Amino acid sequence: MTEETGPGDAGAYRERPSALPGAVVWTRTATGAPGDTRPVLPDGCMDLLWTEGRLFVAGPDTRAYAPDGGPGRYVGIRFYPGTAPALLGVPAHELRDRRVELADLWTAAQARRLIGKVDAASDPMAALEAVAADRAADAGPPDRLLAHVVESLRAGRSVARTAAAVGVNARLLHRRSLHAFGYGPKTLARVLRLQRALALARDGLPYAATAAAAGFADQAHLARDVKELTGLPLGELLGVGRP
Incomplete structure (x- = not known):
């Protein structure tokens, strides 16, 4: 958190x-x-x-x-x-x-x-x-497969590509994700994308460029996800005076 x-x-x-x-x-x-x-x-x-x-x-x-x-x-x-x-x-x-x-x-x-x-x-x-x-x-040591899942989704790869990369089918990936992350890989990907966008925006990247770099369809998509996941508009979350 x-x-x-x-x-x-x-x-x-x-x-x-x-x-x-x-x-x-x-x-x-x-x-x-x-x-x-x-x-x-x-x-x-x-x-x-x-x-x-x-x-x-x-x-x-x-x-x-x-x-x-x-x-x-x-x-x-x-x-x-x-x-x-x-x-x-x-x-x-x-x-x-x-x-x-x-x-x-x-x-x-x-x-x-x-x-x-x-x-x-x-x-x-x-x-x-x-x-x-x-x-x-x-x-004991952490499960390396889980780390690969996080790395793949954080890099913006799809759930299907991630499942193929770690050598499991989509159903098994979903089951293991629920146990390890608390929700399925699609939700994890969405949360990781949000964090990536917030980091870029805090570094001063304009919102439209932040949306593109983080993997959103456009700035409106970024704004919707931020509001749904955080309960706050992007500008209020990050402070006033941003582009």
């Missing part, structure tokens, strides 16, 4: 690459002030999150998620698309568009022990990363 940040909250959110391949760890301090919290946008990822006294999982989103806006410190580890289900021991589609307490996925005793460990740490970010690293070691 990707959180939008505005010019006033650059100091509230920070992230760094994780020692786990493809993951990042992040922290955000919410003040509860109006405008402090921005939508969390679909990105194909899943997060393991801590806030004092709680560990919970954010599943893969198909639409923007609005946090409750309450004050507090949040620490998370964001997993590359397709990598979290093996680590968490739950299919991604069971967590789609949901935030679930860790105690509902693992045993209550496990969750209490890990919450206590992160609560007591002087660096909760490092402690949460260590929790994830322990689980990843038990889960």
Whole structure:
């Protein structure tokens, strides 16, 4: 999940690459002030999150998620698309568009022990990363087929071409995608295309050129997808004064 940040909250959110391949760890301090919290946008990822006294999982989103806006410190580890289900021991589609307490996925005793460990740490970010690293070691290496699927769809290839490239039929690709990503490959492709477009637009590319470079039919198609997936018009999402 990707959180939008505005010019006033650059100091509230920070992230760094994780020692786990493809993951990042992040922290955000919410003040509860109006405008402090921005939508969390679909990105194909899943997060393991801590806030004092709680560990919970954010599943893969198909639409923007609005946090409750309450004050507090949040620490998370964001997993590359397709990598979290093996680590968490739950299919991604069971967590789609949901935030679930860790105690509902693992045993209550496990969750209490890990919450206590992160609560007591002087660096909760490092402690949460260590929790994830322990689980990843038990889960084994990530499925390379899933990484190839993400790379292919992110490059703009069709679902049919992607299935052929990884050596499975479309039905099997759909089934494996539901388990790994939380939704089928067409939805994953749409989410990845959205993220590609937002990155290009944030870099200053005009909207029409952004649409063409990201694989949209035209600027109107880009605007429709952004509104459907984020709930906001493109200009409002990125700020005023853009072409």
